[in-house]
Amino acid sequence: MDRDARLDGISATPWNDYAQLQRRWKALRSYGVAVREVACVGAPRTILAAEIGDQHLPCVAIAAGVHGDEPAATWALLSIVEDGLLDPRLSYRLWPCTNPTGLVAGTRVNVDGNDINRSFSRGGTTPESRAIVTANRDRRFVLSLDLHEDPEAGGFYCYERGGHHETGPRIIAALDDAGLPVQDLREDFDLGYPAGSEHLRRLERGRVIPDHDAEAKVFSGLPYSVYMRRPAQHVMTLESAGANQFERRLAMHRVAVVTAVAGALKVFPRGEPKQRKRVPRLKSLEHHA
Numbered sequence: 588m589d590r591d592a593r594l595d596g597i598s599a600t601p602w603n604d605y606a607q608l609q610r611r612w613k614a615l616r617s618y619g620v621a622v623r624e625v626a627c628v629g630a631p632r633t634i635l636a637a638e639i640g641d642q643h644l645p646c647v648a649i650a651a652g653v654h655g656d657e658p659a660a661t662w663a664l665l666s667i668v669e670d671g672l673l674d675p676r677l678s679y680r681l682w683p684c685t686n687p688t689g690l691v692a693g694t695r696v697n698v699d700g701n702d703i704n705r706s707f708s709r710g711g712t713t714p715e716s717r718a719i720v721t722a723n724r725d726r727r728f729v730l731s732l733d734l735h736e737d738p739e740a741g742g743f744y745c746y747e748r749g750g751h752h753e754t755g756p757r758i759i760a761a762l763d764d765a766g767l768p769v770q771d772l773r774e775d776f777d778l779g780y781p782a783g784s785e786h787l788r789r790l791e792r793g794r795v796i797p798d799h800d801a802e803a804k805v806f807s808g809l810p811y812s813v814y815m816r817r818p819a820q821h822v823m824t825l826e827s828a829g830a831n832q833f834e835r836r837l838a839m840h841r842v843a844v845v846t847a848v849a850g851a852l853k854v855f856p857r858g859e860p861k862q863r864k865r866v867p868r869l870k871s872l873e874h875h876a
């Protein structure tokens with residue numbers, strides 16, 4: 588299938604069709620993508636995980652779909668991998684859809700009514716976050732990306748934590764070059780922080796720079812990206828703008844992910860730093876229904 592046909596295929600798929608999403612990820616196995624279903628201990632469900640490349644190479648973690656009502660994030664990650672847009676000089680650990688029950692129902696929360704993105708404290712307090720935290724034990728990442736959507740936003744924006752703080756501006760420049768909208772962030776723009784926490788972050792056009800230590804104290808249950816500040820050197824949350832058409836939201840994530848990975852490559856060119864120890868791979872639980 589050529590690229591345009593595949594993207595058309597995504598646009599034509601009902602965005603909450605998780606069975607179709609799983610089928611397309613599993614079809615990538617014949618292209619060397621190690622796709623697995625990881626058990627959610629304590630719940631009768633699994634989440635998809637995928638690994639690409641030699642896991643001894645510097646590794647980028649990319650997650651999508653922790654909020655089930657932000658579907659372009661999930662389908663964008665699939666399209667990025669189907670189109671071979673991830674640079675092979677790095678390796679990747681992917682969580683294609685962190686919240687499958689939320690995707691199917693079109694809800695932010697999972698089937699138990701919990702916001703998984705407030706459950707990454709204490710080893711994970713939902714079945715989904717526990718599966719991810721367990722799999723990441725003893726792993727280190729050069730970059731972590733979490734793909735979201737902001738239904739209220741007219742333009743793309745991102746959160747940048749750690750690292751050299753140069754990737755966010757590169758992403759914004761790339762979106763400008765592609766003619767995609769970037770969100771002006773002012774103090775009155777609702778980022779979902781608790782009231783009175785303006786001191787926790789600095790705002791720029793298209794970018795939020797949180798004060799990580801202060802921020803970690805405010806959340807009673809940690810978001811994925813705040814948790815990832817430990818295993819990852821550089822952490823970004825990418826927010827496509829839900830007020831746009833689906834294809835444009837996919838495009839925002841595609842441009843942002845490719846630009847962020849290029850930024851990681853500048854810092855970690857091929858082969859360094861090698862992870863010297865044995866790199867734990869994911870345990871799989873295949874379901875043959």
Ligand SMILES: [Zn+2]
Nearest residue numbers: 654657735736
């Ligand atoms: Zn979200």
